[in-house]
Amino acid sequence: MDHASSSAPGRVVLALEDVGKSFGAVAALRGAQLELRAGETHALVGENGAGKSTLVKILAGVHGPDTGRVLLDGQPVALADPAAARAAGIAVIYQEPTLFPDLSVAENIFMGRQPLLPGRRIDRRTLARRCRELFDRLGVALDPDRPARGLSIADQQMVEIAKALSFDARVLVMDEPTAALSGVEVERLFAVARSLRDSGAAVLFISHRFDEVFDLCDRITVMRDGQWVSTDPARDLTVDRVVRRMVGREVSSLFPKIDVEPGEVVLEVRGLTRRGVFADVSFDVRAGEIVALAGLVGAGRSEIVRAVFGVDPYDAGSVRVSGEELRKGDPAAAMAAGIALVPEDRRQQGLVMELSVERNATLTRRWKLARGGLLSSRAERAQAAEWSKRLQVKAGRLSDPVSTLSGGNQQKVVLAKWLSTEPRVLIVDEPTRGIDVGTKSEVHRLLSELAAGGLAVVMVSSELPEVLGMADRVLVVSEGRLVDDIPRARADEDSVMLAATGQGGTSAGAAR
């Protein structure tokens, strides 16, 4: 902590002054400002597309600002590339983990900064030891020598955090680090962030989870449409005031759940088992019903829905849609039977990032849109335009690559892609991860309307308020087993969390 100890608490370490940045015709930042003080945890909040990620990338040295200045200790600095930002003592934990899948976890953490022996040789023993020390500090049980390939998103995020920790940063930027973490892991991360702050580092925390923001942060900066709105001490603010500043309007109910009388059983899962992952999972979902799969990260929820959809294989059990048994491991059959899956990791599994918005939105329907085996780009465009309008996708042009959209709008494109197949069962895995409040409630409204229209919805979510607010029934998964089935009336934070951590789960209707 060489850098940090030299900064007196309260002194401004890093400041952005009147920073502007445009990508083509789109102005991502206009007159943005930010002031990070030593020994302070600072929150940056704003809707998707407010410019938070662009601002982070300027701090990280990925983008250079078009206008304005970056000041480090009061002196203007040029963060020309990521190496320069790192040399300036700025560590960034990105929203999406960026690891080397083929390299070991320890190498991922210390890439370019491996401890050396004489002759500039890498000291592998010290490397592994320092990695283990970091993991002990974080309370993570990862093997430093295993490859990063195959790590769950939560574990990948923990590796990113260890990476940022490893170089004694004086400025730590965390861009939605908790989106993929379970409650326990979030607590550990916060303990680390607080200890860094107490030792004099400046911490910038970006999150859509307001309880975390207020829990952790001293000051809160609000951004809207690429512009600075306000910076105030957290104790002078309330969630409602922050939200109003973020959206510039009142947000109606966050969970606009419509009560629906459930219809016929549409999806029937019986005794689904995949060795080492999940076992004997049985449940029904009726038309018009929203069923949530709750549980800790890694409990096997995503794996279960992936197996139901046929992306992953299973060893035993059956899946029926409207009474018809599905062939296992065959997503095409699942789609034909009317199942749609909106995956957890939209960047890797839900979208082809380089393709245009319209191409992505119509990817599932390319055969139906084709005439004589050739895709009509006019039909493609018309279909994409219709869905973009219905879901209010904010995109420059529909021919732009999906990678240029904000996270919330990307998620809407994934939804459009699947909704256009007119499914009977919609499976959504973490539907609002990394999405701002405004878009979140739009996604919730959409899911609720779809269910009201007779769709059976299966929702995997790590956010309890979302689970409790949206679901007609909560199925709790713990260590690969369905341990509880809680109807909406009886579902609350305690009952779900107790079951999820394996301490409850004695409800009458368990795992029917």
Place this chain on the structure above:
Amino acid sequence: MSAPVAKPPAALPEELAAPERTGRRGSALVHRLFVVRELGILAALVLLVLVTVVANPRFLSGQNVRDLLLSAAILTVLAAGQTMVIVTRNVDLSVGSVLGLSAYATGTLLVVAPGTPVVVAVLAGTAVGAVCGLLNGLVVAAAGVPSLVVTLGTLYAFRGLDSLWASSADRLQINAADLPSGFKALGGARLLGVPVLFLVAVAVVLLVGWYLRTFRSGRELYGIGSAPEAARLSGIPVGRRVLTAFVVNGALAGLAGVLYAARFQTLDTTAGTGQELFVVAAAVVGGVAIFGGSGSVYGAALGALLLTTIGTALPQLGLDPFWRDAAVGALILAAIALDRALQLRLAARLRGRNARRDR
């Protein structure tokens, strides 16, 4: 509106305490799979030799083995360089032409100045290759053109340069009689019975292997190939590292050209034609992932040895040498299938570990 988010209830002390370590099974597992990969090639090699020896006991005679090692030496040096490039998610298809150009340049030097010490000749040939590699690397790294296209272009350009030089110098072929005896001795030289050229190849493989494993810049080459975007974000100077990989690979192709000149001693402008794909094949058979990020130079060297052995063994088995191409093709497919199977196995094991750990 205030959204309280998934927070563990207070009664979770044992969850908050650092969970016990899962031991070193992960690394042991990965290590074992890599060993399996290289042992697989070795087993194939041993099997091939055994079968051939049964059919023709003279296959393992001293001269035969020495010839085999000499042929393998050149391919091995090329494969070591190619591994450095492939690991960064690039490829160099121009190495055959670079070999030809360097061999011809070295030959010309020795014809024009017969008094040139062998060491200088070796350095000169290597330098010619390094310049070719620098050209490739500059276009790939600075201009951001895919290496496949760039080196496909220079494959023809370097070969054309070679022919142009040879015809304008009116020296279309360099014969053994034109070369100084000191240099020719290098081709047949032995140390403790082992051809010196092969020892040079072994030294190159060990050096490159040591570099890739032991130095930061070596590990960064793997990082670049494994996830280019992550490499950029971690501050790795991607362009400079890729450029270095191409220069080293070019230099090694140049060295291979000198070895070629010393071994065959008759040089024309077709030397090394078609070697590039054979080199890539050696690396792939040796377990170097064509999309970068994984594989070792030792595997590539074993691959080169295996491919060379097939070439010499098939005639001894009484098979038409044309079968060699089919055998090489089958081997590439087998190697890819094996890699895929190992990868799936590894993925399944690592996933199982996740599920057991997160509780």
